[in-house]
Amino acid sequence: MSDDVTTGKVSSWLRGRLPEAWSPDGVRVTVDREEVTVLLPLPGAEGDPADADELDGRVARFRSESRAERMTVADEAERRFGRKVSWGVTAGERTELFTTLSVPVMTRLRQPERVVLETLVEAGVARSRAHALAWCVRLVGQHSADWLAELREAMTAVERVRDQGPTP
Structure with a gap:
Protein backbone atom coordinates (compact mmCIF):
# COMPACT_ATOMS: atom_id res chain seq x y z
CA MET A 1 0.00 0.00 0.00
CA SER A 2 1.28 3.44 -0.91
CA ASP A 3 1.50 5.95 1.93
CA ASP A 4 1.27 8.89 -0.48
CA VAL A 5 -2.13 8.19 -2.01
CA THR A 6 -3.66 11.53 -2.99
CA THR A 7 -6.89 12.54 -4.63
CA GLY A 8 -4.86 13.83 -7.58
CA LYS A 9 -3.06 10.52 -8.12
CA VAL A 10 -6.25 8.47 -7.89
CA SER A 11 -8.14 10.90 -10.16
CA SER A 12 -5.40 10.80 -12.79
CA TRP A 13 -5.30 7.01 -12.76
CA LEU A 14 -9.11 6.78 -13.02
CA ARG A 15 -9.23 9.24 -15.95
CA GLY A 16 -6.92 6.87 -17.83
CA ARG A 17 -8.74 3.71 -16.75
CA LEU A 18 -12.48 4.45 -16.90
CA PRO A 19 -14.47 3.90 -20.11
CA GLU A 20 -14.92 7.06 -22.19
CA ALA A 21 -18.72 6.61 -22.06
CA TRP A 22 -18.53 7.32 -18.31
CA SER A 23 -17.13 10.85 -18.89
CA PRO A 24 -13.93 10.28 -16.89
CA ASP A 25 -13.05 13.98 -17.01
CA GLY A 26 -16.18 14.74 -14.94
CA VAL A 27 -15.39 12.20 -12.23
CA ARG A 28 -15.19 13.48 -8.64
CA VAL A 29 -12.91 11.54 -6.31
CA THR A 30 -12.64 11.69 -2.52
CA VAL A 31 -9.85 9.84 -0.70
CA ASP A 32 -9.44 9.16 2.99
CA ARG A 33 -7.42 6.61 4.98
CA GLU A 34 -9.78 3.71 4.28
CA GLU A 35 -11.77 4.50 1.16
CA VAL A 36 -11.79 6.03 -2.30
CA THR A 37 -15.22 7.32 -3.32
CA VAL A 38 -15.76 7.74 -7.06
CA LEU A 39 -18.71 9.88 -8.23
CA LEU A 40 -19.45 9.54 -11.93
CA PRO A 41 -21.66 11.93 -13.89
CA LEU A 42 -24.72 9.88 -14.81
CA PRO A 43 -24.53 9.27 -18.58
CA GLY A 44 -27.44 10.87 -20.44
CA ALA A 45 -28.59 12.96 -17.46
CA GLU A 46 -27.10 16.38 -18.21
CA GLY A 47 -28.45 19.19 -16.09
CA ASP A 48 -30.91 18.48 -13.30
CA PRO A 49 -33.59 16.05 -14.60
CA ALA A 50 -37.08 17.15 -13.55
CA ASP A 51 -38.72 13.72 -13.38
CA ALA A 52 -37.49 11.98 -10.21
CA ASP A 53 -38.93 8.59 -11.25
CA GLU A 54 -37.15 8.71 -14.59
CA LEU A 55 -33.92 9.66 -12.84
CA ASP A 56 -34.37 6.78 -10.37
CA GLY A 57 -34.71 4.45 -13.35
CA ARG A 58 -31.60 5.80 -15.07
CA VAL A 59 -29.58 5.46 -11.87
CA ALA A 60 -30.79 1.88 -11.37
CA ARG A 61 -30.05 0.97 -15.00
CA PHE A 62 -26.56 2.46 -14.90
CA ARG A 63 -25.81 0.77 -11.58
CA SER A 64 -26.87 -2.61 -12.94
CA GLU A 65 -25.27 -2.29 -16.39
CA SER A 66 -21.96 -0.91 -15.09
CA ARG A 67 -21.52 -3.26 -12.11
CA ALA A 68 -19.07 -5.72 -13.69
CA GLU A 69 -16.86 -2.96 -15.10
CA ARG A 70 -16.98 -0.97 -11.84
CA MET A 71 -15.96 -4.05 -9.85
CA THR A 72 -13.05 -4.74 -12.23
CA VAL A 73 -11.81 -1.14 -11.91
CA ALA A 74 -12.35 -1.24 -8.12
CA ASP A 75 -10.29 -4.42 -7.78
CA GLU A 76 -7.42 -2.86 -9.74
CA ALA A 77 -7.63 0.40 -7.77
CA GLU A 78 -7.79 -1.42 -4.42
CA ARG A 79 -4.60 -3.32 -5.26
CA ARG A 80 -2.88 -0.18 -6.52
CA PHE A 81 -3.92 2.26 -3.77
CA GLY A 82 -4.61 -0.03 -0.79
CA ARG A 83 -8.09 1.33 -0.13
CA LYS A 84 -11.62 0.10 -0.76
CA VAL A 85 -13.41 1.78 -3.65
CA SER A 86 -16.99 3.01 -3.37
CA TRP A 87 -19.13 4.23 -6.27
CA GLY A 88 -21.93 6.66 -6.94
CA VAL A 89 -23.37 8.93 -9.62
CA THR A 90 -24.30 12.59 -9.85
CA ALA A 91 -27.05 14.18 -11.94
CA GLY A 92 -27.44 17.91 -11.47
CA GLU A 93 -27.66 18.53 -7.73
CA ARG A 94 -28.48 14.89 -6.92
CA THR A 95 -25.87 12.41 -5.71
CA GLU A 96 -26.71 8.72 -5.41
CA LEU A 97 -24.14 6.50 -3.66
CA PHE A 98 -24.14 2.80 -4.58
CA THR A 99 -21.66 1.51 -2.04
CA THR A 100 -19.82 3.10 0.86
CA LEU A 101 -17.89 1.94 3.87
CA SER A 102 -19.08 2.49 7.38
CA VAL A 103 -15.89 2.79 9.43
Missing part, protein backbone atom coordinates in the same frame (compact mmCIF):
# COMPACT_ATOMS: atom_id res chain seq x y z
CA PRO A 104 -15.80 2.77 13.22
CA VAL A 105 -14.15 5.84 14.71
CA MET A 106 -12.84 5.83 18.26
CA THR A 107 -13.09 9.06 20.21
CA ARG A 108 -12.96 10.18 23.80
CA LEU A 109 -15.66 12.57 24.90
CA ARG A 110 -16.05 14.43 28.15
CA GLN A 111 -19.37 14.54 29.95
CA PRO A 112 -20.73 17.72 28.27
CA GLU A 113 -20.25 16.14 24.82
CA ARG A 114 -21.73 12.82 26.00
CA VAL A 115 -24.76 14.69 27.38
CA VAL A 116 -25.37 16.12 23.89
CA LEU A 117 -25.30 12.62 22.40
CA GLU A 118 -27.52 11.17 25.13
CA THR A 119 -30.05 13.99 24.62
CA LEU A 120 -30.27 13.13 20.91
CA VAL A 121 -30.78 9.46 21.76
CA GLU A 122 -33.38 10.13 24.46
CA ALA A 123 -35.27 12.51 22.15
CA GLY A 124 -35.44 9.83 19.47
CA VAL A 125 -33.35 11.84 17.01
CA ALA A 126 -30.70 9.09 17.04
CA ARG A 127 -30.77 5.37 17.77
CA SER A 128 -27.44 5.28 19.61
CA ARG A 129 -24.49 7.43 20.61
CA ALA A 130 -22.72 6.39 17.41
CA HIS A 131 -25.73 7.42 15.33
CA ALA A 132 -25.97 10.70 17.28
CA LEU A 133 -22.29 11.44 16.63
CA ALA A 134 -22.73 10.77 12.91
CA TRP A 135 -25.79 13.06 12.94
CA CYS A 136 -23.73 15.83 14.59
CA VAL A 137 -20.93 15.46 12.05
CA ARG A 138 -23.42 15.70 9.15
CA LEU A 139 -25.04 18.77 10.73
CA VAL A 140 -21.69 20.51 11.19
CA GLY A 141 -20.80 19.60 7.59
CA GLN A 142 -24.01 21.17 6.30
CA HIS A 143 -23.63 24.38 8.31
CA SER A 144 -19.96 24.90 7.63
CA ALA A 145 -19.97 23.81 3.98
CA ASP A 146 -18.32 26.98 2.70
CA TRP A 147 -15.51 26.81 5.25
CA LEU A 148 -14.97 23.09 4.63
CA ALA A 149 -14.94 23.67 0.84
CA GLU A 150 -12.29 26.36 1.25
CA LEU A 151 -10.24 24.04 3.48
CA ARG A 152 -10.50 21.21 0.93
CA GLU A 153 -9.39 23.56 -1.87
CA ALA A 154 -6.35 24.52 0.18
CA MET A 155 -5.56 20.85 0.83
CA THR A 156 -5.88 20.11 -2.91
CA ALA A 157 -3.44 22.92 -3.66
CA VAL A 158 -0.99 21.45 -1.15
CA GLU A 159 -1.38 17.99 -2.79
CA ARG A 160 -0.72 19.52 -6.21
CA VAL A 161 2.47 21.22 -5.00
CA ARG A 162 3.57 18.03 -3.23
CA ASP A 163 2.99 15.98 -6.41
CA GLN A 164 5.13 18.41 -8.42
CA GLY A 165 8.03 18.19 -5.97
CA PRO A 166 10.89 15.71 -5.97
CA THR A 167 10.22 12.14 -4.96
CA PRO A 168 12.15 10.86 -1.95
Whole structure:
Protein backbone atom coordinates (compact mmCIF):
# COMPACT_ATOMS: atom_id res chain seq x y z
CA MET A 1 0.00 0.00 0.00
CA SER A 2 1.28 3.44 -0.91
CA ASP A 3 1.50 5.95 1.93
CA ASP A 4 1.27 8.89 -0.48
CA VAL A 5 -2.13 8.19 -2.01
CA THR A 6 -3.66 11.53 -2.99
CA THR A 7 -6.89 12.54 -4.63
CA GLY A 8 -4.86 13.83 -7.58
CA LYS A 9 -3.06 10.52 -8.12
CA VAL A 10 -6.25 8.47 -7.89
CA SER A 11 -8.14 10.90 -10.16
CA SER A 12 -5.40 10.80 -12.79
CA TRP A 13 -5.30 7.01 -12.76
CA LEU A 14 -9.11 6.78 -13.02
CA ARG A 15 -9.23 9.24 -15.95
CA GLY A 16 -6.92 6.87 -17.83
CA ARG A 17 -8.74 3.71 -16.75
CA LEU A 18 -12.48 4.45 -16.90
CA PRO A 19 -14.47 3.90 -20.11
CA GLU A 20 -14.92 7.06 -22.19
CA ALA A 21 -18.72 6.61 -22.06
CA TRP A 22 -18.53 7.32 -18.31
CA SER A 23 -17.13 10.85 -18.89
CA PRO A 24 -13.93 10.28 -16.89
CA ASP A 25 -13.05 13.98 -17.01
CA GLY A 26 -16.18 14.74 -14.94
CA VAL A 27 -15.39 12.20 -12.23
CA ARG A 28 -15.19 13.48 -8.64
CA VAL A 29 -12.91 11.54 -6.31
CA THR A 30 -12.64 11.69 -2.52
CA VAL A 31 -9.85 9.84 -0.70
CA ASP A 32 -9.44 9.16 2.99
CA ARG A 33 -7.42 6.61 4.98
CA GLU A 34 -9.78 3.71 4.28
CA GLU A 35 -11.77 4.50 1.16
CA VAL A 36 -11.79 6.03 -2.30
CA THR A 37 -15.22 7.32 -3.32
CA VAL A 38 -15.76 7.74 -7.06
CA LEU A 39 -18.71 9.88 -8.23
CA LEU A 40 -19.45 9.54 -11.93
CA PRO A 41 -21.66 11.93 -13.89
CA LEU A 42 -24.72 9.88 -14.81
CA PRO A 43 -24.53 9.27 -18.58
CA GLY A 44 -27.44 10.87 -20.44
CA ALA A 45 -28.59 12.96 -17.46
CA GLU A 46 -27.10 16.38 -18.21
CA GLY A 47 -28.45 19.19 -16.09
CA ASP A 48 -30.91 18.48 -13.30
CA PRO A 49 -33.59 16.05 -14.60
CA ALA A 50 -37.08 17.15 -13.55
CA ASP A 51 -38.72 13.72 -13.38
CA ALA A 52 -37.49 11.98 -10.21
CA ASP A 53 -38.93 8.59 -11.25
CA GLU A 54 -37.15 8.71 -14.59
CA LEU A 55 -33.92 9.66 -12.84
CA ASP A 56 -34.37 6.78 -10.37
CA GLY A 57 -34.71 4.45 -13.35
CA ARG A 58 -31.60 5.80 -15.07
CA VAL A 59 -29.58 5.46 -11.87
CA ALA A 60 -30.79 1.88 -11.37
CA ARG A 61 -30.05 0.97 -15.00
CA PHE A 62 -26.56 2.46 -14.90
CA ARG A 63 -25.81 0.77 -11.58
CA SER A 64 -26.87 -2.61 -12.94
CA GLU A 65 -25.27 -2.29 -16.39
CA SER A 66 -21.96 -0.91 -15.09
CA ARG A 67 -21.52 -3.26 -12.11
CA ALA A 68 -19.07 -5.72 -13.69
CA GLU A 69 -16.86 -2.96 -15.10
CA ARG A 70 -16.98 -0.97 -11.84
CA MET A 71 -15.96 -4.05 -9.85
CA THR A 72 -13.05 -4.74 -12.23
CA VAL A 73 -11.81 -1.14 -11.91
CA ALA A 74 -12.35 -1.24 -8.12
CA ASP A 75 -10.29 -4.42 -7.78
CA GLU A 76 -7.42 -2.86 -9.74
CA ALA A 77 -7.63 0.40 -7.77
CA GLU A 78 -7.79 -1.42 -4.42
CA ARG A 79 -4.60 -3.32 -5.26
CA ARG A 80 -2.88 -0.18 -6.52
CA PHE A 81 -3.92 2.26 -3.77
CA GLY A 82 -4.61 -0.03 -0.79
CA ARG A 83 -8.09 1.33 -0.13
CA LYS A 84 -11.62 0.10 -0.76
CA VAL A 85 -13.41 1.78 -3.65
CA SER A 86 -16.99 3.01 -3.37
CA TRP A 87 -19.13 4.23 -6.27
CA GLY A 88 -21.93 6.66 -6.94
CA VAL A 89 -23.37 8.93 -9.62
CA THR A 90 -24.30 12.59 -9.85
CA ALA A 91 -27.05 14.18 -11.94
CA GLY A 92 -27.44 17.91 -11.47
CA GLU A 93 -27.66 18.53 -7.73
CA ARG A 94 -28.48 14.89 -6.92
CA THR A 95 -25.87 12.41 -5.71
CA GLU A 96 -26.71 8.72 -5.41
CA LEU A 97 -24.14 6.50 -3.66
CA PHE A 98 -24.14 2.80 -4.58
CA THR A 99 -21.66 1.51 -2.04
CA THR A 100 -19.82 3.10 0.86
CA LEU A 101 -17.89 1.94 3.87
CA SER A 102 -19.08 2.49 7.38
CA VAL A 103 -15.89 2.79 9.43
CA PRO A 104 -15.80 2.77 13.22
CA VAL A 105 -14.15 5.84 14.71
CA MET A 106 -12.84 5.83 18.26
CA THR A 107 -13.09 9.06 20.21
CA ARG A 108 -12.96 10.18 23.80
CA LEU A 109 -15.66 12.57 24.90
CA ARG A 110 -16.05 14.43 28.15
CA GLN A 111 -19.37 14.54 29.95
CA PRO A 112 -20.73 17.72 28.27
CA GLU A 113 -20.25 16.14 24.82
CA ARG A 114 -21.73 12.82 26.00
CA VAL A 115 -24.76 14.69 27.38
CA VAL A 116 -25.37 16.12 23.89
CA LEU A 117 -25.30 12.62 22.40
CA GLU A 118 -27.52 11.17 25.13
CA THR A 119 -30.05 13.99 24.62
CA LEU A 120 -30.27 13.13 20.91
CA VAL A 121 -30.78 9.46 21.76
CA GLU A 122 -33.38 10.13 24.46
CA ALA A 123 -35.27 12.51 22.15
CA GLY A 124 -35.44 9.83 19.47
CA VAL A 125 -33.35 11.84 17.01
CA ALA A 126 -30.70 9.09 17.04
CA ARG A 127 -30.77 5.37 17.77
CA SER A 128 -27.44 5.28 19.61
CA ARG A 129 -24.49 7.43 20.61
CA ALA A 130 -22.72 6.39 17.41
CA HIS A 131 -25.73 7.42 15.33
CA ALA A 132 -25.97 10.70 17.28
CA LEU A 133 -22.29 11.44 16.63
CA ALA A 134 -22.73 10.77 12.91
CA TRP A 135 -25.79 13.06 12.94
CA CYS A 136 -23.73 15.83 14.59
CA VAL A 137 -20.93 15.46 12.05
CA ARG A 138 -23.42 15.70 9.15
CA LEU A 139 -25.04 18.77 10.73
CA VAL A 140 -21.69 20.51 11.19
CA GLY A 141 -20.80 19.60 7.59
CA GLN A 142 -24.01 21.17 6.30
CA HIS A 143 -23.63 24.38 8.31
CA SER A 144 -19.96 24.90 7.63
CA ALA A 145 -19.97 23.81 3.98
CA ASP A 146 -18.32 26.98 2.70
CA TRP A 147 -15.51 26.81 5.25
CA LEU A 148 -14.97 23.09 4.63
CA ALA A 149 -14.94 23.67 0.84
CA GLU A 150 -12.29 26.36 1.25
CA LEU A 151 -10.24 24.04 3.48
CA ARG A 152 -10.50 21.21 0.93
CA GLU A 153 -9.39 23.56 -1.87
CA ALA A 154 -6.35 24.52 0.18
CA MET A 155 -5.56 20.85 0.83
CA THR A 156 -5.88 20.11 -2.91
CA ALA A 157 -3.44 22.92 -3.66
CA VAL A 158 -0.99 21.45 -1.15
CA GLU A 159 -1.38 17.99 -2.79
CA ARG A 160 -0.72 19.52 -6.21
CA VAL A 161 2.47 21.22 -5.00
CA ARG A 162 3.57 18.03 -3.23
CA ASP A 163 2.99 15.98 -6.41
CA GLN A 164 5.13 18.41 -8.42
CA GLY A 165 8.03 18.19 -5.97
CA PRO A 166 10.89 15.71 -5.97
CA THR A 167 10.22 12.14 -4.96
CA PRO A 168 12.15 10.86 -1.95
